[in-house]
Amino acid sequence: MKTKATTMKTKARITLFGLVMAIALCYANFASAESNFATGGAAGSGGAGAAVNLDFQIVIPQFIYFQVGTAGAAIDQITFTPTAAEVANATAGIAGAGGDLGTGIVTVSLVSNAGGVDITESNNSLGAGLGDGAGNFISYAQINTATNDGNLPAPVLSDGGGTSVSIPVTVGTITNRQAQWTYTYDNPATPPAAGTYGTGGAATGGRVTYTAAIP
Structure with missing residues (x-):
């Protein structure tokens, strides 16, 4: 029991x-699930063996890096100061001062992993050009931009904005271009009134914005 x-x-x-x-x-x-346990081993293997798997994945985002002038948040200014004789004679190709490289020259860098890139210019003049605050204006068409690399040209500046250029890829879908843009000023045939034009404020329209975008 x-x-x-x-x-x-x-x-x-x-x-x-x-x-x-x-x-x-x-x-x-x-x-x-994620491990293995073995005893003995296959014939001729020399002993026990256990195999496991581990998967890897890397996710790369699309990006554009674009620099005109000094890197970072600083905004460079290009200033043209033609002489009285140059103004009177409508002299063209006046060199500027300023820019991160001096004498009206700026560093330009464009890097992207998303294919070719379009660069478009605009400004804050509301289509009027550079003003002196007293109703007088000088057209952005008087400012020229030259590049030292044909693969990274600058869009032609205009009063209304919207001019663009297409930058080709370097290889595959990668765009990696560096250049220097040089700005010069052509005095108009009719001499402008004396004054300072385009100091950057909304009333004088002196700020140009370059936008790089994936088309």
Whole structure:
């Protein structure tokens, strides 16, 4: 006859055995997911061997890096100061001052991994050109931009803005171009009124914005 104590011990053994089996099953499930356990090994393998897999993935975003002038948040200014004789004679090709490289020259860098890039010019003159605040204006068409690399030209400046150029890829879908843009000023045939034109504020429209975008 089984005693109460014997029955309790039997139940305890059954419970313990069930717990051990549950743990073993959990371990077996875990091992089959991302690990392996081997004994012995295949014939001629020289011993036990276990192989596991690990997957990798790298996600690269599309980007455009565009620099005109000093890198960072600084905004360079190009200033033209023609002499009285140059103004009177409508002299063309007047060199400027300023720019990160001096004498009206700026550094230009364009890097993208999304194919070719379009560069478009605009300004804050509302189509009027550079003003002196007294109702007189000089057209942006009087300012020339030359590049030292034909693969990174500058869009022609205009009063209304919107002129664009297409920059070709360097290889594959990668665009990596560097150049120097040089700005010069052509005095108009009719001499402008004396004054300072285009200091950058909204009333004088002296700020040009270049925008690089994936077409």
